Amino acid sequence: MTDASHRDTWRRHTQRQGLTIWLAWLGLVALTVWCWQIMTRDTIWFFVTDAPTQAADIGSRMWPPRLSYLPELLWPLWDTLNMATLGTMLGILMAVPVAFLAARNTTPSALVLRPAALFVIVASRSINSLIWALLLVAIMGPGLLAGVIAIGLRSVGFIGKLLYEAIEEVDSVPVEAVIATGAGRAQVLDYAIVPQVLPAFWGISVFRWDINIRESAILGLVGAGGLGLKLQSSLNVLAWPQVTMILLVILATVVVSEWVSARVRKAII
């Protein structure tokens, strides 16, 4: 005679757990289908079925890239690199104080300044640099400066978040040792905390610089100068061979900057 609760096959979940998991999956599928229906309500399906022809058409127009366009791209490339680097520096300048205000162990007031600093970080992180650029171009006119500030404003959140997490994770023993010598708050920061977070700081900065190179290449789409401006003007006149050339330049820049950033981070950490 066998026990009623004993079964021949092994099951990972009890019946109740299995049912819950199954219902959760069903809910997810239903939600997705529902969202899909809302999303595609206004879709013109003719364009979708027509897409392979369009893709083949654009592809044939894009190839070969127009190599003679390359000299015209060197100046925008220089602009793009400057925009990314200056923007990163601006972001660092703003992010360092914010990070020290946001870190639990260095903030002067946990009630007022820390939430304010955290809000700055979240607000900066949730708005893409393209949107910042859109706003700044509307406010101060097209040009590199708008791009630099947009990159800087977006970098504040990224650098600030990673840096304040690094500050919160410092080893407290050196901090106590420096406090024990009778050091003031500023001296504790300078001798105990800064040396510990410096490698993380450089790593984060170089990582953000690498991301900023990618982003600054497209900021010109909304008028902030650099390669994106050339991309926009080539797209506007449907000069597809030039578009291919610009994309190749962007791709090469991104690969090089990623390599540089990986090398530097390896050397630091």
Place this chain on the structure above:
Amino acid sequence: MNGYPATWKRPPQIFTHRGWRIGLQTGFAVWLVLALATLDPNWARIVEGWERGLRFAGGFLQPDFTSRWSDISKGLVESLTMTLTSTVAGIVISVPIGVGAARNIAPRAVYLVCRSIIALSRALQEIIIAIFFVAMFGFGPFAGFLTLSFATIGFLSKLLAEDIEDIDEAQAEAIRATGASWLQMINYAIQPQVMPRLIGLSLYRLDINFRESAVIGIVGAGGIGATLNTAIDRYEYDSAGAILLLIIALVMVTEYGSSYLRKFLQ
């Protein structure tokens, strides 16, 4: 008398040679001057824009949700539906690609194909992909859906593949020793090990996709970005402020929600 110095200075860490340091510092200074010279700010335009900037700041403080609410809600619905469907579609596609891109379980040829798909998807920014999809599929959220799904593949497959490459081999070995087929090995040895991380990554990607859905509207791929672009073009800063506040609030909700869910599920 003592010959020791009375003060201590931290020795340089990376560039120990004096010449290198001076060279790098001068090089940096020269570059900085050159780079700042290329900025060429148009001061007249900036002064003129200052008043507009103040109006925008005012719009942020007194956002106007009501007068363009129908456009805003349409954009939000597009963004949210686009986010969910593209994340689900992206996960469905990226799981097989991620499995194929793991060196320890996939044959060499499959590995190379999957890795090149990942590299292609990661090399291009969302906005550039969106430009092409809009050109091919027409304006609207469908192009945005495709863009975000494509971008999700690069992100999720790469991290999933790396996770599979890092699994504990002993468990795969044990399952193989029972005479399990390849599919059974995936199901019983690998899936339990990578599932928590896969769920975490998917939720994280959901969060990223929402943020990106606010951007790709600028090039015509639907969503709240298109509404925002229109509001800024019309200088309706109070509506633009309302949209930005909504984006920030929703990003905060998805971020905290996804981190809470991740903790709950793991």
